[in-house]
Amino acid sequence: MGRYVVFMESQPDAISEALDAVVARFASRVRVIGIQHSLTGSDVDDLVQEVRVRLWKALESGEKILAAPASYIHRTAVSAALDVLRRRRARRETPARLSRPSGVALLGESPGADAPMENEELQRQIGAAVDDLIPGRRAVVKMYLAGYDRLEIADLLGWTEPKTRNLLYRGLADLREHLTAMGIGPEAIQ
């Protein structure tokens, strides 16, 4: 954190303003995207700071920063994200994903402490049932259960939406069949 403070205090105003404009736009977008898939605040902050430092070091003038092409900002942002992650891995400090988007509980959800099936064993059984799916459907179902929608899954796999929908529906049907065979029915999670 210290190097960022020194950096912020020593730069001329013109560069600072240009950096602020570019970085603020990027940061807003990262936050909007991050909310969808539970990025932590420290994820976003670390990434934005890294991008800021990289742009400042590489471009060094307000005009260059404002004129930087989108492709340059894109390469800088992705490269910055990879460096943030490498440093975290080296320090063994990778944060886990947040539970549920923004930590929001399901509407109407009011799990009691003694809910019969709400225990670790149930979660592990469901994990085992997912792992038993055939490979072509398993990754798609995992992505869906992890919070990705069909269009995102299709985009990440380079599939059409109909193909994705078909494999997802078949995979979810297989999963329910597995769970039923294991004695886990609709009432399992209260």
Added chain:
Amino acid sequence: MSDERLRLSYDRLLALRADGGQDRTACPPIDRIAALVRREEDEDQRLTLLDHVMACPFCQAEFELVRAASRASGEQAAPVES
């Protein structure tokens, strides 16, 4: 069991795995996670990698950070809320 209930349950499973600590010996290197975001590998490799990433709370967080950086700075960047 509804889709939403399945999602909730899977979410709790990932939280359990996160609580279990960081054994990253089976995790792919960062460069492969970046390749996944860029769709650089073939379909079988992407499916295999996603199979792990979507079941690992640490890899999933890493995947999302790279993906967010890419999407936020790309030509098809997500709209900014006014």
